[in-house]
Amino acid sequence: MSKQKQQDTNMNADMTEEMITEARQLAMEAFEEKTSERDIATHIKRGMQRHKGLWHCIVGKNFGSYVTHETKAYLYFTYGQTSILLWKSVS
Secondary structure, eight states: OOHHHHHOOOEEEESOHHHHHHHHHHHHHHHHHOOSHHHHHHHHHHHHGGGOSOEEEEEESSOOOOOOOOTTOEEEEEETTEEEEEEEOOO
8 A cells, every 4th residue: 555545544543552553563564464354454464463362353445343352452543444443352
C-alpha cells in the first residue's frame, strides 16, 4: 500500500507506542504478502506472540466487537478501508 494509505489510520489503543508500531508494521507486511483477511489476521497474531499470552486478531471491513482485554494489550485501527482489531486475552 502507498504511504498515503499508511497515514490514513483511525486508531484506538491501550498499548505501548512500541507495540503499536510493531503491530502496524506486521499489518503492512501482511497486506503486502497475503491476500485473504484470515491470512492477514494470522500473520499479525503470530507476530505478536513474542509478547506472550493469547492474542486474537480480526481483520475485515464490516464488523462490531466487544472484548475483554489485558491492560496495555488492545489495538483497533484502520489500514486503508480495512479495520484491524488486535487484543490479548485476560490471563
